[in-house]
Amino acid sequence: MKQLKGWVIDLKILKRINLTSTEIPTYFFLFILSVLFFLFITFIIKLNITQIIFLIFAFVIIFLIVNIFFIRKRNNEIQLIINIMRGIRKNQFNTSAEIKLPGNLNELEVEIHKMYRKIENDIDRLKKLEKVRTEFLGNVSHELRTPIFAIQGYIETLLNGAIDDKKVNRTFLEKANQHVNNLNNLLNDLIDISMIESKQMKMSLRYFKLTPFIENIISEFKESAEKKNLELNLLEINPELEVFGDKERLKQVMINLITNAIKYTEKGKVEVGAEEFDKNVRVFVKDTGIGIPEKDLNRIFERFYRVDKNRSREMGGTGLGLAIVKHIVEAHNSKIEVKSQLGIGSEFYFFLKKLKRRI
Numbered sequence: 001m002k003q004l005k006g007w008v009i010d011l012k013i014l015k016r017i018n019l020t021s022t023e024i025p026t027y028f029f030l031f032i033l034s035v036l037f038f039l040f041i042t043f044i045i046k047l048n049i050t051q052i053i054f055l056i057f058a059f060v061i062i063f064l065i066v067n068i069f070f071i072r073k074r075n076n077e078i079q080l081i082i083n084i085m086r087g088i089r090k091n092q093f094n095t096s097a098e099i100k101l102p103g104n105l106n107e108l109e110v111e112i113h114k115m116y117r118k119i120e121n122d123i124d125r126l127k128k129l130e131k132v133r134t135e136f137l138g139n140v141s142h143e144l145r146t147p148i149f150a151i152q153g154y155i156e157t158l159l160n161g162a163i164d165d166k167k168v169n170r171t172f173l174e175k176a177n178q179h180v181n182n183l184n185n186l187l188n189d190l191i192d193i194s195m196i197e198s199k200q201m202k203m204s205l206r207y208f209k210l211t212p213f214i215e216n217i218i219s220e221f222k223e224s225a226e227k228k229n230l231e232l233n234l235l236e237i238n239p240e241l242e243v244f245g246d247k248e249r250l251k252q253v254m255i256n257l258i259t260n261a262i263k264y265t266e267k268g269k270v271e272v273g274a275e276e277f278d279k280n281v282r283v284f285v286k287d288t289g290i291g292i293p294e295k296d297l298n299r300i301f302e303r304f305y306r307v308d309k310n311r312s313r314e315m316g317g318t319g320l321g322l323a324i325v326k327h328i329v330e331a332h333n334s335k336i337e338v339k340s341q342l343g344i345g346s347e348f349y350f351f352l353k354k355l356k357r358r359i
Ligand SMILES: Nc1ncnc2c1ncn2[C@@H]1O[C@H](COP(=O)(O)OP(=O)(O)OP(=O)(O)O)[C@@H](O)[C@H]1O
Pocket: 189, 256, 260, 261, 264, 265, 287, 289, 290, 291, 292, 300, 305, 306, 307, 308, 312, 313, 316, 317, 318, 319, 320, 321, 322, 323, 346
């Protein structure tokens, strides 16, 4: 019973020095091995029984002291790591350089630094996303409010008597109708943006002939270009040239670029063309329009960004067109680029992979 009590006390000591259950057999095994080795040595140098017992006793004491020293040291290190983890959780560090571990734990310190920086970057990214989301919601509600207020205004004026005034009733209805169309376009653009950004946009990539594709789109714009007295030309392209992409999505890209070119050009021409290279084709839409100030060039692809908000809104624009273009072109592993000079004109272009014909 006494012996059992002794064991319990010993186990308690082991518990206090935090030996895990898997470590106990290892230590026990090491201990037995050392005792056997020790006995072997004493056997060789022929000691009497009292000396042997004394030596074993001394050995056990030394063994325990050394072990407790190392285990304590390890426990301190573990406690330090726990404190660091706690500190990271409670945001107690300003930079990763403040996290320090003893020299023997250098590798662990490097890993903790890396983890800290990753957490920092993730949090930064989440904060930015949150900001973008709030801005987006603000913009959407603002853009929705404008046409809804206008429609509401026209309807109220009509109801308050203007409906019987032949001079204005038709104009008011037409204007209200124009705003309904704008609202519809905005909703379609928003649906596209959310589909693209939530990666739900299915791409159907294949080779197709570029010339009929562009000719077709351009024919839809002849009327609006003529109305503004603008030339709309397709520069000559090799009629057999085939490019790789999603035809429907690329049509959306071309429509957005040509609409912009016509919208933001007062006189001159809009040219659409393709320049052939060895492996790819540069598709471009060029105009002699108002141009884009240098400072706005890298912002026009952001959602809702417009150089001249009032002018664009008057024309029914919401600033989503180029954001959609950017996403679609990027889904083709390409990049939309722009060159522009204020008052001279702009050129938007991107590259598509071309079909190489075997000769
Ligand atoms: N060809 C161009 N010439 C001059 N400015 C342009 C041209 N294309 C785009 N921009 C500028 O870039 C801004 C963003 O274009 P984007 O197509 O995204 O929006 P939008 O045309 O205003 O509206 P939306 O296309 O959504 O109807 C425009 O408001 C305009 O200021």
